[in-house]
Amino acid sequence: MQQYRAHVLVCGGTGCVSSGCHAVKEALLEGLKTHDLADEVLVVKTGCMGPCDMGPLIVVYPEGVLYRQLTPESALRIVEEHLLKGRVVEDLVYRTENLKPVPVLEEISFFSRQTRIALRNTGLIDPESIEEYIARDGYLALARVLQQGDPEAVIAEVKKSGLRGRGGGGFPTGLKWEFTARAPGQPKYLVCNADEGDPGAFMDRSILEGDPHSVLEAMAIAGFAVGANQGYVYVRAEYPLAVQRLSVAIEQARRYGTLGSNIFGTGFDFDVEIRVGAGAFVCGEETALLASIEGKRGEPRPRPPFPATEGLWGKPTLINNVETFANIPPIILGGGESFASIGAEKSKGTKVFALAGKIRNTGLVEVPMGITLREIIYDIGGGIPDGKKFKAAQIGGPSGGCIPAPCLDVPVDYESMAELGTMMGSGGLVIMDEDTCMVDVAKFFIEFCKDESCGKCAPCRIGVKRMLETLERITTGEGREGDLELLEELGQQIKDSALCGLGQTAPNPVLSTIRYFREEYEAHVRDKCCPAKVCKALLEYRILADVCVGCGACKKACPVGAIMGERRQPHEINTAVCTRCGACVEACRFDAIVR
Amino acid sequence: MKSLQDLERIRLKAQERMRVREGEGATKIAVGMGTCGIAAGARDVMAAILDEVAKRKLADVTVTQTGCVGLCEYEPLVDVILPGQQKVTYARVDADKARQIVARHVVNRQIIGDWVLARS
Ligand SMILES: Cc1cc2nc3c(=O)[nH]c(=O)nc-3n(C[C@H](O)[C@H](O)[C@H](O)COP(=O)(O)O)c2cc1C
Ligand code: SF4
Numbered sequence: 001m002q003q004y005r006a007h008v009l010v011c012g013g014t015g016c017v018s019s020g021c022h023a024v025k026e027a028l029l030e031g032l033k034t035h036d037l038a039d040e041v042l043v044v045k046t047g048c049m050g051p052c053d054m055g056p057l058i059v060v061y062p063e064g065v066l067y068r069q070l071t072p073e074s075a076l077r078i079v080e081e082h083l084l085k086g087r088v089v090e091d092l093v094y095r096t097e098n099l100k101p102v103p104v105l106e107e108i109s110f111f112s113r114q115t116r117i118a119l120r121n122t123g124l125i126d127p128e129s130i131e132e133y134i135a136r137d138g139y140l141a142l143a144r145v146l147q148q149g150d151p152e153a154v155i156a157e158v159k160k161s162g163l164r165g166r167g168g169g170g171f172p173t174g175l176k177w178e179f180t181a182r183a184p185g186q187p188k189y190l191v192c193n194a195d196e197g198d199p200g201a202f203m204d205r206s207i208l209e210g211d212p213h214s215v216l217e218a219m220a221i222a223g224f225a226v227g228a229n230q231g232y233v234y235v236r237a238e239y240p241l242a243v244q245r246l247s248v249a250i251e252q253a254r255r256y257g258t259l260g261s262n263i264f265g266t267g268f269d270f271d272v273e274i275r276v277g278a279g280a281f282v283c284g285e286e287t288a289l290l291a292s293i294e295g296k297r298g299e300p301r302p303r304p305p306f307p308a309t310e311g312l313w314g315k316p317t318l319i320n321n322v323e324t325f326a327n328i329p330p331i332i333l334g335g336g337e338s339f340a341s342i343g344a345e346k347s348k349g350t351k352v353f354a355l356a357g358k359i360r361n362t363g364l365v366e367v368p369m370g371i372t373l374r375e376i377i378y379d380i381g382g383g384i385p386d387g388k389k390f391k392a393a394q395i396g397g398p399s400g401g402c403i404p405a406p407c408l409d410v411p412v413d414y415e416s417m418a419e420l421g422t423m424m425g426s427g428g429l430v431i432m433d434e435d436t437c438m439v440d441v442a443k444f445f446i447e448f449c450k451d452e453s454c455g456k457c458a459p460c461r462i463g464v465k466r467m468l469e470t471l472e473r474i475t476t477g478e479g480r481e482g483d484l485e486l487l488e489e490l491g492q493q494i495k496d497s498a499l500c501g502l503g504q505t506a507p508n509p510v511l512s513t514i515r516y517f518r519e520e521y522e523a524h525v526r527d528k529c530c531p532a533k534v535c536k537a538l539l540e541y542r543i544l545a546d547v548c549v550g551c552g553a554c555k556k557a558c559p560v561g562a563i564m565g566e567r568r569q570p571h572e573i574n575t576a577v578c579t580r581c582g583a584c585v586e587a588c589r590f591d592a593i594v595r
Numbered sequence: 596m597k598s599l600q601d602l603e604r605i606r607l608k609a610q611e612r613m614r615v616r617e618g619e620g621a622t623k624i625a626v627g628m629g630t631c632g633i634a635a636g637a638r639d640v641m642a643a644i645l646d647e648v649a650k651r652k653l654a655d656v657t658v659t660q661t662g663c664v665g666l667c668e669y670e671p672l673v674d675v676i677l678p679g680q681q682k683v684t685y686a687r688v689d690a691d692k693a694r695q696i697v698a699r700h701v702v703n704r705q706i707i708g709d710w711v712l713a714r715s
């Protein structure tokens with residue numbers, strides 16, 4: 001095998017694909033060819049490295065220098081300077097807030113504060129090369145498990161690790177495996193839930209795109225442990241890159257004999273097929289997902305019976321999330337105890353979060369459980385940009401809730417999140433600053449749930465719609481006394497009576513924002529005012545007469561002719577005509593227009 | 596793959612190729628790859644060193660490149676830094692000398708005095 005003196009890793013996650021990593025990679029290859037370096041320097045396309053706002057980005061090894069926001073032109077400079085002459089190109093490396101260059105990846109706090117287990121290979125290997133996965137101890141756990149030949153020992157190890165489901169529910173994984181193993185009925189099936197419907201979440205997608213073999217290996221291990229020979233990965237059609245890389249991985253695994261019949265010569269057979277879903281949020285719910293795989297409508301059904309006893313085609317079925325699976329090979333190789341030494345009391349190991357919103361470093365991060373939100377937001381995420389103040393963190397997507405500033409030091413684990421009225425969820429973490437209206441946020445999530453409700457049960461189909469209507473009234477200045485109490489009562493009843501997790505958690509964003517930001521709701525209801533100045537209907541645009549010079553720029557910009565005034569005289573806005581589009585504010589060079 | 600042994604074989608081979616990504620090795624060999632170095636034949640030197648390192652399966656060695664250091668008439672220059680030791684710079688290296696530098700200096704830890712330009 002050829003030895004290269006340098007490896008250039010080009011991030012090929014979906015984020016970087018859209019910011020132009022293909023052109024950067026082409027430029028690198030072209031440059032290496034021109035300078036006759038193609039035999040010395042290897043270019044590898046990896047999965048998502050995490051810091052999506054820095055894309056397109058590359059890391060040059062052995063030095064481990066990270067270059068970011070590249071163009072084909074700057075990529076050529078890296079070839080000419082770094083790869084040819086060994087000089088780091090200072091102006092293309094990462095810089096801290098006070099502009100200090102930090103070329104080496106391991107010293108950038110975004111990376112150095114993370115603990116990577118599920119993402120151990122993501123961004124570091126070529127996801128389309130099974131050999132690179134094997135080099136990182138890939139398929140070693142499977143080989144050991146099969147050679148040992150004791151399914152109960154595998155389940156015992158997973159139980160010891162304390163691993164809990166990363167798909168949102170947080171159910172102990174080892175127990176679920178045990179239930180499925182003990183359930184009567186043959187054949188048994190295995191399902192990997194890669195539906196990932198939370199808006200803004202992309203943890204599972206990144207694992208499938210960056211390290212698909214880790215999921216396949218874990219599925220084979222789980223199959224052996226519970227006695228299943230057939231697995232399905234349920235992915236949404238909106239994830240074409242994940243589907244493609246997974247297909248390549250399955251094909252390679254079959255060729256290398258880590259999937260198929262008689263794996264490692266031990267007589268164990270296991271194979272995996274992909275099922276592509278149309279991308280409905282409710283199809284992430286396990287019973288709806290199983291119905292969808294069977295070719296039926298993706299609607300939940302009451303549990304019990306749980307899938308562990310009656311799943312696909314009525315047979316015992318183990319269903320786990322992508323990230324849950326990705327943790328399995330390290331648990332087998334390193335032992336359950338060592339995994340359990342990471343994290344919090346009842347929440348072991350790490351969690352991957354998709355950081356988004358008003359935060360300096362957006363992207364994918366994996367942190368030990370029990371870390372505080374403050375550490376995630378300020379140490380890893382780099383804090384809030386533009387000198388704005390932190391207002392709330394939305395965790396757990398549409399099923400979760402909002403955490404206010406006074407709770408920033410609460411540890412992030414399953415129990416603490418539940419106490420705060422939210423949930424760990426699957427890993428969506430949206431940071432909001434002072435310019436965010438919490439009523440508007442609650443409305444956004446409840447609207448999402450209304451759209452995604454399957455309509456099977458009344459509390460969710462009708463109740464969630466009523467909650468949305470009430471919020472719409474509040475945000476348009478039609479709020480009435482008693483609305484908040486109504487929302488609280490209705491929310492609680494939906495939580496108690498809806499059939500599936502979608503309805504049971506849909507009120508969370510509303511209830512948690514009422515709990516922590518009640519004054520903001522009251523300002524909307526009583527004073528017909530949106531303190532964050534987001535809810536359009538509650539805004540009133542006004543021109544400050546002593547600042548206005550009468551230039552007329554606003555008058556020209558207003559699309560509905562709501563502005564009146566003579567030249568050189570202070571202008572005025574006719575609020576009856578004004579549609580609150582904000583065009584005049586943009587147009588005014590004197591900051592004379594206020595809301 | 597039919598057994599754990601097959602997996603082990605593939606793993607060791609692939610690991611060797613991936614070692615570059617684990618960071619810099621304790622021993623460093625740097626070849627002068629400025630325009631002057633390349634004109635004097637640094638490319639063959641680089642190829643020879645990479646080949647020799649691969650053939651001998653030297654694990655902890657990083658091969659890099661440097662730009663012109665202003666000593667163009669002595670190119671191709673090769674620097675060798677063993678862990679905890681001074682940098683030794685060899686002058687007018689060719690492919691054959693390069694292989695010997697790897698064998699004698701890097702592997703057997705004997706500096707080849709006659710070819711040395713500087714120690715720092
Ligand atoms: C509305 C709804 C959507 C869900 N979406 C997902 C999802 O996208 N991915 C996922 O893994 N689990 C999702 N779940 C949780 C699954 O029902 C199930 O608990 C999970 O896949 C079990 O795997 P785990 O134990 O490894 O977490 C969803 C649940 C509900 C109620
Ligand atoms: S709670 Fe909503 S999504 Fe779930 S079954 Fe009822 S209507 Fe469907």
